[in-house]
Amino acid sequence: xxxxxxxxxxxxxxxxxxxxxxxxxxxxxxxxxxxxxxxxxxxxxxxxxxxxxxxxxxxxxxxxxxxxxxxxxxxxxxxxxxxxxxxxxxxxxxxxxxxxxxxxxxxxxxxxxxxxxxxxxxxxxxxxxxxxxxxxxxxxxxxxxxxxxxxxxxxxxxxxxxxxxxxxxxxxxxxxxxxxxxxxxxxxxxxxxxxxxxxxxxxx
Numbered sequence: 001x002x003x004x005x006x007x008x009x010x011x012x013x014x015x016x017x018x019x020x021x022x023x024x025x026x027x028x029x030x031x032x033x034x035x036x037x038x039x040x041x042x043x044x045x046x047x048x049x050x051x052x053x054x055x056x057x058x059x060x061x062x063x064x065x066x067x068x069x070x071x072x073x074x075x076x077x078x079x080x081x082x083x084x085x086x087x088x089x090x091x092x093x094x095x096x097x098x099x100x101x102x103x104x105x106x107x108x109x110x111x112x113x114x115x116x117x118x119x120x121x122x123x124x125x126x127x128x129x130x131x132x133x134x135x136x137x138x139x140x141x142x143x144x145x146x147x148x149x150x151x152x153x154x155x156x157x158x159x160x161x162x163x164x165x166x167x168x169x170x171x172x173x174x175x176x177x178x179x180x181x182x183x184x185x186x187x188x189x190x191x192x193x194x195x196x197x198x199x200x201x202x203x204x
Contacts, residue, residue: 001029001064003076003145003177008049009058010042019045021204023059025196029145029177032168034188036181037198043181044081046198047149050179051078063144077143081150083134087122093133094118101140110166111136127154135163139170145177152184164191 008023019042027033037043048054050061052068061068063075080086087096097103097118108115111132122130131151138146146167152160168191171178182188188195 001144001175001177003027003029003050004062004065005046005050005059006062007059008046008061010045010049010054018204020049020057020202023198023201023203025050025201027145027177027179029175031177031193032171032191033177033179034182034192034195035179035198036183036185036188036195039183041198042202043198044149047078047147047179047181050145051076051147053078073140073142075142075144077138077140077146079131079134079138079146079148079151081153083130084122084127086134087130089122091121092118093120093122093125096122096133097137100137103136103139107136107139107170110169112162128156128159131155131159132163135167139167141174143174143176145179146171147179147181149181150183152182152187160187 005023005025008020009018010020011018023046035043045054049057052074055070068074068076113132113136117125117129131154135151148167152163155163167178180188180192
């Protein structure tokens, strides 16, 4: 399966300059891809475009030649750096998960999610605990590509390794695409098959 971006050009309405200009990417689901760039270079914005969270831009994004669906489930799932910003604070964690899919016990166990956490609200959990939920929620069986935008930055070293290992295991089992956005070059070098530097493909 291929995720393809053609001539992606974008600027925020309040900005004078383009953030992304004629960006072209072709990502294969059988490789783990590292996306690298300086802070403020447009990595997160590109991730939001690739996953359909920013719908208005110039250019095209296709998944196996078809446009991303505008409604319903997003087959390209994005894991944010700050999970607390994308969870409804009025929902208990069980409902947060069920908004995406009915997660089986073995997946909860794989990611170290305790059953007692399911009855808590997001603000009652730590950043590391919330990020486990955020990752599991994105692993819906209909997910074709997973984009992790600095998803381990807020975590301690042991939790980072646990989460990355569990994600890679599922990605390979399901033959999902995986894009890792990270400043952690040793991590990128260890797990990625290919590296893409945004400055090399962004024509601003």
